[in-house]
Amino acid sequence: MHSVTKTIDFCYGHRLLNYEGQCKYLHGHNGILEIDVESTLLDDKGMVIDFTVIKQTVKTWIDSELDHRMILAKEDPLIPILKDAGQPIYIMDDNPTAENIARLVYEQVKSKGIEVKKIRLWETPTSYASYSESS
Numbered sequence: 001m002h003s004v005t006k007t008i009d010f011c012y013g014h015r016l017l018n019y020e021g022q023c024k025y026l027h028g029h030n031g032i033l034e035i036d037v038e039s040t041l042l043d044d045k046g047m048v049i050d051f052t053v054i055k056q057t058v059k060t061w062i063d064s065e066l067d068h069r070m071i072l073a074k075e076d077p078l079i080p081i082l083k084d085a086g087q088p089i090y091i092m093d094d095n096p097t098a099e100n101i102a103r104l105v106y107e108q109v110k111s112k113g114i115e116v117k118k119i120r121l122w123e124t125p126t127s128y129a130s131y132s133e134s135s
């Protein structure tokens with residue numbers, strides 16, 4: 001089995017609802033995404049996938065949807081206030097934990113036709129969440 005991993009970094013803010021602790025307050029992260037793509041066979045160039053293809057496809061989506069935005073749960077009462085203030089936000093169905101953001105990115109990458117195996121989102125230099133469809 002061959003695999004490649006592309007790293008993409010982005011800045012985001014969030015806060016967690018139904019959570020007692022520092023993360024219930026608005027705060028930000030310099031997140032690092034690791035995108036694993038696997039294949040048993042290589043293409044005619046000898047690649048699993050061109051790193052440039054992952055970068056162009058995924059980074060374009062990250063830059064337009066998540067980078068320098070507040071990522072908030074859809075029931076967060078701050079949404080209308082931040083919208084009125086012209087702040088860029090991204091609304092999720094679920095609490096914007098690293099786990100749920102990793103799954104969101106996984107689903108986006110997969111929807112772009114990339115055979116993604118696993119996504120890791122490093123929220124801090126010592127903490128990451130990962131998502132894949134199989135173990």
Ligand SMILES: [Zn+2]
Nearest residue numbers: 014023027029
């Ligand atoms: Zn956080």
